[in-house]
Amino acid sequence: MIAGRAGVDGPRVPSSRMRAADLLPTGTLGLRARRPRALLSALGIAIGIAAIVAVLGVTRSSQAALLEQIDRLGTNLLTVANGKDLGGAETMLPADATRMIRRVEGVTGVAPTAQLLGRNVYRTDRVPSGQTGGLALRACDAALPATLDGHIRQGRFLDAATGAYPVAVLGYEAARTLGITRVDAQTRIWAGGHWFTVAGILDPLTLAPEIDRSALIGFPVAARLLGYEGQPTRLYVRAAQDQVDAVAGLLGATANPAGPETVAVTRPSDALTARVAVAESSAVLFLGLGAIALLVGGIGIGNIMVISVLERRGEIGLRRALGAAPRHVAGQFLTESLTLAAFGGAGGVALGCAVTLALARARGWTVLIPVEALWGGVAVAIVVGALAGLYPALRAARLSPTDALRTA
Structure with a gap:
């Protein structure tokens, strides 16, 4: 949308605006056009988040079962x-x-x-x-x-x-x-x-x-x-x-x-108590592995976004020539990265909960998944997506219309 802006010594100079309602459809245009690639990119984030949620859920469920057993048997x-x-x-x-x-x-x-x-x-x-x-x-x-x-x-x-x-x-x-x-x-x-x-x-x-x-x-x-x-x-x-x-x-x-x-x-109950401590130590190790998987997923999103910027130079140049401001172009690509990460995070939370539920039922445990793992998994994924998409978004915003159209 173009709106007028008063000049200091002359007529009104047109300025560019983008409504918040237009940001999501515009930002997900590339994802909808390249769905298999988008799904694979989100999968990297989903695996990392699923590992973290599953480790927290399984550890909490097993610890609760052990503590319940200790209480039942007595110390x-x-x-x-x-x-x-x-x-x-x-x-x-x-x-x-x-x-x-x-x-x-x-x-x-x-x-x-x-x-x-x-x-x-x-x-x-x-x-x-x-x-x-x-x-x-x-x-x-x-x-x-x-x-x-x-x-x-x-x-x-x-x-x-x-x-x-x-x-x-x-x-x-x-x-x-x-x-x-x-x-x-x-x-x-x-x-x-x-x-x-x-x-x-x-x-x-x-x-x-x-x-x-x-x-x-x-x-x-x-x-x-x-x-x-x-x-x-x-x-x-x-x-x-x-x-x-x-x-x-x-x-x-x-x-x-x-x-x-x-x-x-x-x-004898000290042995069961020691198993709780061992489970906590093992959880730290697996959380580290989940964090590594999440980092790899974030790098994958950043890589895909850089490629997307290179592939869509013509689109960027055309939008800039029609009046889009650099911040609008940056917002478009940052929204794309955040959307990828959010979907990956939500899918990872669902997958982690499913793994915890299946393992807990197989072992006869009460299913306990920390609430922090549910909203925290999505939040962490979004933060990773923001960091991964920041550089590609700034790179797209710095492209001038003439350079983008000439090299498209």
């Missing part, structure tokens, strides 16, 4: 296990360690276990002795499920009666390794050179993976058939939530007063 479970002396040799817990720990103020439950070394678990007595499958045979008592907050998937757990007979309960992974999917009177395993009837299968125990890969028998039968002498190798201790640190500080000296430094006291 008040402690383990007391055999440690090592100054010479590096493994030490044994005293036989009365369980009784002593039960007296500690703040302890709400203790479940002793003993790994029976050299006693392996097999599906039948025909399996070669070297093929152990990494399974262990452990003795325990009826307090184990309550202390670990464990649940029976099939059958029943050991009690005072069955613990005195060749009856076993399998951890979840042990049952899978042995190929046992159901429990009945004919289901047996070969353990420590004796047949044991399988009475039950446990659900997975996140805080006690060693139990998952074990066959559990009672202390009385372990002493009668397998030579167990009464010394536990690992005790699971539940403490009152507000006294966990105090109880942890007392367990070593209580379990073995003669050598508290040889007792290993740990909190």
Whole structure:
């Protein structure tokens, strides 16, 4: 649109104006004329934004799942296990360690276990002795499920009666390794050179993976058939939530007063907490990769815009000859770059959300995508588009009408 402008010493001099409503149609003219190239240019931005959104969404969803798991399982479970002396040799817990720990103020439950070394678990007595499958045979008592907050998937757990007979309960992974999917009177395993009837299968125990890969028998039968002498190798201790640190500080000296430094006291939930920190560290790495992809996409847009300026010199020259001001030409090409980036950013946000949703559903997580990632992804894409299109836009604005028409 041409409007009059009063001169200082003469008649009104025509000036050029462009309405804001005309800027978008004019700025997207090149995109509509070259759609495949525009889509490929926007794809570079979309990939970078999708990577960033997906990393933030997957990290937040996995962290929420881990924190929910920690809250559900509790952070008040402690383990007391055999440690090592100054010479590096493994030490044994005293036989009365369980009784002593039960007296500690703040302890709400203790479940002793003993790994029976050299006693392996097999599906039948025909399996070669070297093929152990990494399974262990452990003795325990009826307090184990309550202390670990464990649940029976099939059958029943050991009690005072069955613990005195060749009856076993399998951890979840042990049952899978042995190929046992159901429990009945004919289901047996070969353990420590004796047949044991399988009475039950446990659900997975996140805080006690060693139990998952074990066959559990009672202390009385372990002493009668397998030579167990009464010394536990690992005790699971539940403490009152507000006294966990105090109880942890007392367990070593209580379990073995003669050598508290040889007792290993740990909190299994710390491993889950560490996984949250590892996920955050990994997210920083992947965010860096996403930023690199976004930078490459921005460079691609800048390259396409420079080529577009060169291809459309005739159009630029004609518009300038008809009265378009340099700022109008710059606005046209800057709008084109911003439009490319905005579409790429929106597509990247949608793609990142889809990846997060698919992975979260596959892992059973609650889908959590930070709101900042949604609007921030589009905003970052627009900023990248503005930076990428600034130089081509200024270059187009500096072309004079005569030079542009002569070289077109």
